[in-house]
Amino acid sequence: MPSNAGTTRLVIVESPAKAKTISGYLGPGYVVEASFGHVRDLPRNAADVPAKYKGEPWARLGVDVDNGFHALYVVSPDRKQQISKLVKLAKEVDEIFLATDEDREGEAIAWHLVETLKPKVPVKRMVFHEITKPAIQAAVANPREIDRDLVDAQEARRILDRLYGYEVSPVLWKKVMPKLSAGRVQSVATRIVVERERQRMAFRTAEYWDILATLAVAKPGEGPRTFNATLVALNGDRIATGKDFEPTTGRVRAGAGVVHLDEGGARGLAARLADRPFTVTRVEEKPYRRRPYAPFITSTLQQEAARKLRFSSQQTMRTAQRLYENGYITYMRTDSVNLSETAIAAARRQIVELYGERSVPPEPRRYTGKVKNAQEAHEAIRPAGDNFRTPGEVAKELSAEEYKLYELIWRRTIASQMTDAVGSSVSVRIRAVSSAQEEADFGATGKTITDPGFLRAYVESSDDENAEAEDAERRLPTLVKDQPLTADELAAQGHHTQPPSRYTEASLVKALEELGIGRPSTYASIMQTIQDRGYVTKRGQAMIPTFLAFAVIGLMERHYPRLIDYDFTASMENELDEIAGGDHAAVDFLTSFYFGSTNGTGDQAIAHAGGLKKLVTENLSEIDARSVNSIPLFTDDEGREVVVRVGRYGPYLQRALPGSVSGTASVSGSASGEGEGEDGGSQGDRAPIPEGLAPDELTPEKVHELFLGGGGERKLGDDPSTGEPILLKSGRFGPYVASGERKSSLLRSQSPDSLTLEQALQLLRLPRLIGVAPDGTEVFANNGRYGPYVKRGDEFRSLDSEDKMFTVTLDEALALLAAPKTRQRRAAAPPLREMGNDPLTEKPLVIKDGRFGPYVTDGEFNASLRRGQTPEELTLEQASEMLAEKRAKGPAPKKKAAKKAAPAKKTTAAKKTTAAKKTTAAKKAPAKKAAPKKATSTPNE
Numbered sequence: 001m002p003s004n005a006g007t008t009r010l011v012i013v014e015s016p017a018k019a020k021t022i023s024g025y026l027g028p029g030y031v032v033e034a035s036f037g038h039v040r041d042l043p044r045n046a047a048d049v050p051a052k053y054k055g056e057p058w059a060r061l062g063v064d065v066d067n068g069f070h071a072l073y074v075v076s077p078d079r080k081q082q083i084s085k086l087v088k089l090a091k092e093v094d095e096i097f098l099a100t101d102e103d104r105e106g107e108a109i110a111w112h113l114v115e116t117l118k119p120k121v122p123v124k125r126m127v128f129h130e131i132t133k134p135a136i137q138a139a140v141a142n143p144r145e146i147d148r149d150l151v152d153a154q155e156a157r158r159i160l161d162r163l164y165g166y167e168v169s170p171v172l173w174k175k176v177m178p179k180l181s182a183g184r185v186q187s188v189a190t191r192i193v194v195e196r197e198r199q200r201m202a203f204r205t206a207e208y209w210d211i212l213a214t215l216a217v218a219k220p221g222e223g224p225r226t227f228n229a230t231l232v233a234l235n236g237d238r239i240a241t242g243k244d245f246e247p248t249t250g251r252v253r254a255g256a257g258v259v260h261l262d263e264g265g266a267r268g269l270a271a272r273l274a275d276r277p278f279t280v281t282r283v284e285e286k287p288y289r290r291r292p293y294a295p296f297i298t299s300t301l302q303q304e305a306a307r308k309l310r311f312s313s314q315q316t317m318r319t320a321q322r323l324y325e326n327g328y329i330t331y332m333r334t335d336s337v338n339l340s341e342t343a344i345a346a347a348r349r350q351i352v353e354l355y356g357e358r359s360v361p362p363e364p365r366r367y368t369g370k371v372k373n374a375q376e377a378h379e380a381i382r383p384a385g386d387n388f389r390t391p392g393e394v395a396k397e398l399s400a401e402e403y404k405l406y407e408l409i410w411r412r413t414i415a416s417q418m419t420d421a422v423g424s425s426v427s428v429r430i431r432a433v434s435s436a437q438e439e440a441d442f443g444a445t446g447k448t449i450t451d452p453g454f455l456r457a458y459v460e461s462s463d464d465e466n467a468e469a470e471d472a473e474r475r476l477p478t479l480v481k482d483q484p485l486t487a488d489e490l491a492a493q494g495h496h497t498q499p500p501s502r503y504t505e506a507s508l509v510k511a512l513e514e515l516g517i518g519r520p521s522t523y524a525s526i527m528q529t530i531q532d533r534g535y536v537t538k539r540g541q542a543m544i545p546t547f548l549a550f551a552v553i554g555l556m557e558r559h560y561p562r563l564i565d566y567d568f569t570a571s572m573e574n575e576l577d578e579i580a581g582g583d584h585a586a587v588d589f590l591t592s593f594y595f596g597s598t599n600g601t602g603d604q605a606i607a608h609a610g611g612l613k614k615l616v617t618e619n620l621s622e623i624d625a626r627s628v629n630s631i632p633l634f635t636d637d638e639g640r641e642v643v644v645r646v647g648r649y650g651p652y653l654q655r656a657l658p659g660s661v662s663g664t665a666s667v668s669g670s671a672s673g674e675g676e677g678e679d680g681g682s683q684g685d686r687a688p689i690p691e692g693l694a695p696d697e698l699t700p701e702k703v704h705e706l707f708l709g710g711g712g713e714r715k716l717g718d719d720p721s722t723g724e725p726i727l728l729k730s731g732r733f734g735p736y737v738a739s740g741e742r743k744s745s746l747l748r749s750q751s752p753d754s755l756t757l758e759q760a761l762q763l764l765r766l767p768r769l770i771g772v773a774p775d776g777t778e779v780f781a782n783n784g785r786y787g788p789y790v791k792r793g794d795e796f797r798s799l800d801s802e803d804k805m806f807t808v809t810l811d812e813a814l815a816l817l818a819a820p821k822t823r824q825r826r827a828a829a830p831p832l833r834e835m836g837n838d839p840l841t842e843k844p845l846v847i848k849d850g851r852f853g854p855y856v857t858d859g860e861f862n863a864s865l866r867r868g869q870t871p872e873e874l875t876l877e878q879a880s881e882m883l884a885e886k887r888a889k890g891p892a893p894k895k896k897a898a899k900k901a902a903p904a905k906k907t908t909a910a911k912k913t914t915a916a917k918k919t920t921a922a923k924k925a926p927a928k929k930a931a932p933k934k935a936t937s938t939p940n941e
Helices: 016-023 077-090 104-117 133-141 148-175 186-202 263-273 298-309 313-325 341-355 391-397 400-415 505-515 523-532 547-559 566-580 586-595 612-618 700-706 757-764 810-818 876-889 909-924
Strands: 009-013 030-034 095-098 123-125 207-217 226-234 237-239 278-290 421-433 439-451 484-496 536-539 542-545 630-635 641-647 650-656 685-688 714-718 725-731 734-739 742-745 768-772 778-784 787-792 795-798 833-837 844-850 853-857 862-864
Touching: 009 016, 009 077, 016 030, 016 313, 030 077, 077 104, 095 104, 104 123, 104 148, 148 547, 148 566, 148 586, 148 612, 186 505, 186 523, 186 542, 186 547, 207 263, 207 439, 226 421, 263 484, 278 439, 298 313, 298 400, 298 505, 298 523, 313 400, 313 505, 313 523, 341 400, 391 400, 505 523, 505 566, 523 536, 542 547, 547 630, 547 641, 566 586, 586 612, 685 700, 714 757, 725 757, 734 757, 742 757, 768 810, 778 810, 787 810, 795 810, 833 876, 844 876, 853 876, 862 876
Parallel strands: 009 030, 009 095, 095 123
Antiparallel strands: 207 226, 207 484, 226 237, 226 439, 278 421, 278 484, 421 439, 536 542, 630 641, 641 650, 650 685, 714 725, 725 734, 734 742, 768 778, 778 787, 787 795, 833 844, 844 853, 853 862
């Protein structure tokens, strides 16, 4: 688009990549430059505060709370050079176009640019939702003014988060641990993850059984000859399934009115039904119809990218950012499912080209979002342009990650404008009467898809890996009422109830979205923040809260419940939306939150407990640090209370008589019970908690095992030869036995719970003297790093089993040692499991057994299975993610060979004398004390 003759315009965007793309669409007379994101912000620490404000009481906040919440903004140090460049360019042009992103954050960046550059030429705001030539030209032709309501809303959000973070975080420093942080959304997200783990810790599994019947029709017509049916009722009463059990007791829910079959009952019933006739009692057929999914918004894109591609939220948004900036997709931070008329027309044209006229419904589809506070003026995430490019057309231009995400977005967009998937579903009931005259009812369901419609283009995934895919069919034979059937097989099946699944990044984003908490632009950063702060760790896709998170959330729940209340946090989002719409004043909102005074306006619920300032100052003395940092687990069989204590060196177990561990001794002025010995509290045994152990894995059995160390060892008996007690302990490298000065680790085949005194004595006699060789050299058997072996002098040979250490004879040992050493490697052991091809690299993945346990490999990179993972349960997606993390870190750096020390030079007598004098003088001179370093830590909003 040509500029007016002689007019020069400066277009400012956020990123260089965006600037490069846009500059290609504008004619001469346009200078496109990047701001590199935010140009200024509230001070990060005391060093950022300008000298003239350092004495102000509000300087630490960066917000003058007593004067209309005026914010102190400073230019980021790493932006000063770019700002100088922009200031210079602003003086050389006739107009400035601010082309930052179209959301609130982009509007605020545009305002900050004006405030920082202070241009003397006209400034206009240009917005677009895709970076294509028509969109950029239209934006230049139709500029607008900066929307101050959007700026006020974003500024209020920033100040709100600063007040929350800077006032609440110091409480955590004093009562839990230094350098922790609290945040308006991050604390709520952490609470959600902690609550799910509490449910898992309280969960008690239940076992239930049913019968799977393989039934056959006598004269097969359409469909298969056999099909499966499950026992659903006995004598008119429903058979218990997982939903009928209380999760915290494992018992059948009161009043459920179900038959709870155990193994014996199921097997006995199956035997009594053998060779009995089966009859169809009911056949119900209904039409099946499934509507397409709405186009992607930020949260659903993150969810599907996690399920299908195993991308983290950050990875998804980084990749989407690149696609947007290079003109492949529309803006990726949106909560609207709307598509423009142009986009709908493009999708419908492409559907006709690829799938035919029948795949396009008569009328275009329009979607309404279900997200709370959605900004429907924006558009959904879709391929850019008036004519969508297929994945095949862009494949050579994109990286592997970009291609996969683009294809996902393209397929979802196309599918959203296609016809419904239609077919039929059938439900069948079958009855058999046992030899004991019991009426057993079996059920089976089938689904047939006659026209897949949108499913040709896209099938949504589920967080439940066992869930059936939308396009899966279950075909049954053609059945009619009273039709006789025979049972080819009757198999009793056992099941166990499962605890609620842990959150993944995808499902946590979904939960926040459903609660109306957070915004599309914040989800990815929140997922990363709660991991960076040490509140959550990831095991595969699952998000596991740390005990530190338990302590922090416990404190917030007891003393600041309003600050992590879901409805209250969502109500703040509503208030910010009202500010953005010009219906509410930002100052009133912030005053209400901080001081508790609504001045007759705003949501009265925000004026809680007199406001944030009063809450964090007046109630501080009520917080008992020792209680906050004690997480009760259970009371053991001896009546001892077992708790997890969060100490300054990490979490550990502690147990003592009831009341002596978590007590209420006042240590309110210090975190972790300062002044009571290490981490506070001196009563009871302690045991370390191994790194990586999830809270729900601290079962009574596991706790018992951990307490075998540190004061909780188990005595197995006395050594008959020395009279010394033999103790079973647990150490850093696992369980071991000890007696006097002797120690020995348990063998791989041995369990601490079943170890006998005789086995312990055998271990303590290692290395075992087998005998003396003819040349007088002693021959030993022992267990080492690489397994059991025999040894004579410097000669070693491996034994093929641990038992051989205790039984190998001298002749057998000498024969082994006489055999020549072979440098040929043993034949590689077969893999424990072949998993299929990595969805990211297409390389075959296998699980092997290594020196340090099982690991997954693609032939180039290896990743050890994490604690709790088994070769049988590890999914392909988890394996792929583990290897992706290894690839991201790159190969381990090779250790440099140590340099040989240069030979020492001979010192002359004169030099020796001088050196001695210097040494003597140094000893006499008083040592200078090093200046103490200032402890600095900044709360994170």
